Amino acid sequence: xxxxxxxxxxxxxxxxxxxxxxxxxxxxxxxxxxxxVGAFSIGMAVVGMVAVxxxxxxxxxxxxxxxxxxDRVAAAFTLTVGMGAALAFLVAALAMPAATFYxxxxxxxxxxxxxxxxxxxxLGSVSxxxxxxxxxxxxxxxxxxxxxxxxxxxxVLLAWLGFGPQSLxxxxxxxxxxxxxxxxxxxxxxxxxxxxxxxxxxxxxxxLPVTLVAIVDDVxxxxxxxxxxxxxxxxxxxxxxxxxxxxxxxxxxxxxxTGPVFLSVFAKRRRDGADVGDLYVAATSCVCAVGWTLxxxxxxxxxxLVRVLYGPQWDKVADLLPWxxxxxxxxxxxxxxxxxxxxxxxxxxxxxxxxxxxxxxLGCGVVGAMxxxxxxxxxxxxxxxxxxxxxxxxxxxxxxxxxxxxCTPILTSSPPALAAFAASxxxxxxxxxxxxxxxxxxxxxxxxAAAASAAAxxxxxxxxxxxxxxxxxxxxxxx
Numbered sequence: 001x002x003x004x005x006x007x008x009x010x011x012x013x014x015x016x017x018x019x020x021x022x023x024x025x026x027x028x029x030x031x032x033x034x035x036x037v038g039a040f041s042i043g044m045a046v047v048g049m050v051a052v053x054x055x056x057x058x059x060x061x062x063x064x065x066x067x068x069x070x071d072r073v074a075a076a077f078t079l080t081v082g083m084g085a086a087l088a089f090l091v092a093a094l095a096m097p098a099a100t101f102y103x104x105x106x107x108x109x110x111x112x113x114x115x116x117x118x119x120x121x122x123l124g125s126v127s128x129x130x131x132x133x134x135x136x137x138x139x140x141x142x143x144x145x146x147x148x149x150x151x152x153x154x155x156v157l158l159a160w161l162g163f164g165p166q167s168l169x170x171x172x173x174x175x176x177x178x179x180x181x182x183x184x185x186x187x188x189x190x191x192x193x194x195x196x197x198x199x200x201x202x203x204x205x206x207x208l209p210v211t212l213v214a215i216v217d218d219v220x221x222x223x224x225x226x227x228x229x230x231x232x233x234x235x236x237x238x239x240x241x242x243x244x245x246x247x248x249x250x251x252x253x254x255x256x257x258t259g260p261v262f263l264s265v266f267a268k269r270r271r272d273g274a275d276v277g278d279l280y281v282a283a284t285s286c287v288c289a290v291g292w293t294l295x296x297x298x299x300x301x302x303x304x305l306v307r308v309l310y311g312p313q314w315d316k317v318a319d320l321l322p323w324x325x326x327x328x329x330x331x332x333x334x335x336x337x338x339x340x341x342x343x344x345x346x347x348x349x350x351x352x353x354x355x356x357x358x359x360x361x362l363g364c365g366v367v368g369a370m371x372x373x374x375x376x377x378x379x380x381x382x383x384x385x386x387x388x389x390x391x392x393x394x395x396x397x398x399x400x401x402x403x404x405x406x407c408t409p410i411l412t413s414s415p416p417a418l419a420a421f422a423a424s425x426x427x428x429x430x431x432x433x434x435x436x437x438x439x440x441x442x443x444x445x446x447x448x449a450a451a452a453s454a455a456a457x458x459x460x461x462x463x464x465x466x467x468x469x470x471x472x473x474x475x476x477x478x479x
């Protein structure tokens with residue numbers, strides 16, 4: 001499968017999954033309170049603190065391994081099952097202490113349900129990694145769309161029946177079972193275990209540094225929910241969760257979709273001895289051009305958008321969203337650095353950069369949360385700026401892509417984002433100074449931003465324009 005075709009299916013899966021998730025979120029926001037969502041967010045944060053050990057870098061190992069055979073697949077499966085079983089018991093044991101610490105007994109039930117995910121997920125995770133290695137992103141798209149559909153349907157149905165925050169936990173478990181079964185059916189492998197030391201050591205040599213990086217990433221990602229839930233209350237954690245979900249839209253829809261594809265492509269190019277610097281910079285420019293445009297709309301149209309999506313009980317989310325969109329825009333500039341480093345056996349470099357960034361996130365997060373929710377999100381922006389600079393430095397040292405080259409997307413990707421910002425600003429001003437419907441403002445702002453950004457792409461020479469022209473020529477040639 002070609003890179004462009006793989007990206008097509010990856011984007012299809014991400015956009016389809018996001019539409020399903022957004023639709024269920026809109027409905028659930030009217031069935032669940034901020035306190036309910038906050039309880040589940042804390043549960044997911046607790047689970048996230050140990051979830052990084054579940055896979056133990058198996059997907060990265062399976063993508064990189066040049067001499068993969070059945071014994072090494074069995075060794076990877078053995079580690080995945082062992083870690084899954086151990087973590088299931090650990091999460092179950094943490095349920096009661098966590099519920100006591102946060103003062104909500106429902107949290108224990110949520111964690112007991114989520115613990116089952118760890119025991120069942122390994123049955124499909126190795127198959128998904130093998131599908132990724134083979135660039136079978138068409139199959140993966142259907143598997144992950146099924147995950148999103150099952151999660152949405154089960155979550156909404158159980159919330160409507162009065163299960164409260166536990167409905168979200170049951171939705172997650174149901175989706176894990178269905179997607180795992182589909183993955184294994186698409187790419188079956190032996191379920192035997194392999195304890196041979198040499199095969200296990202190959203997996204561990206790759207998995208250990210990757211897991212350490214994931215641990216630091218997870219601390220950074222879960223810290224906001226944990227500290228806000230403790231110092232500002234579960235309702236505040238629910239508000240932060242909704243704001244972060246919207247601000248991370250650009251990463252989820254654009255940058256994250258490229259991750260599995262570019263990990264495989266970068267790793268293959270490295271095995272072939274080819275340079276990846278130009279591809280990395282061009283890909284980052286395209287990601288930023290689209291992502292910054294989307295974030296500009298979200299930040300400016302925060303107030304009417306939150307009212308449309310979540311209803312009036314979530315209006316405070318609009319105060320947090322612009323700051324988090326700014327942090328997300330900074331993050332997008334180095335969003336591909338992680339997979340680039342992993343593809344070049346640079347897990348240690350990625351880990352070093354994350355460890356230097358960790359004190360910034362810890363310090364800014366704790367101090368901000370103790371002051372207010374708004375202070376917390378502003379502190380997140382500052383810490384993200386430092387973390388991105390450290391990631392860029394790691395790429396320069398390991399891969400050889402200069403710091404200056406990595407900053408090129410700032411110039412090439414800004415015009416469409418600035419055009420979208422201006423168009424959205426006009427709609428936001430209209431909403432603030434009239435009684436017009438929030439729906440109409442959002443639609444008008446989105447249409448204006450899309451038209452303005454498209455015009456900016458068309459009149460400026462940039463990687464996104466060149467890629468779109470190339471796709472059009474390929475389509476025309478086939479026709």
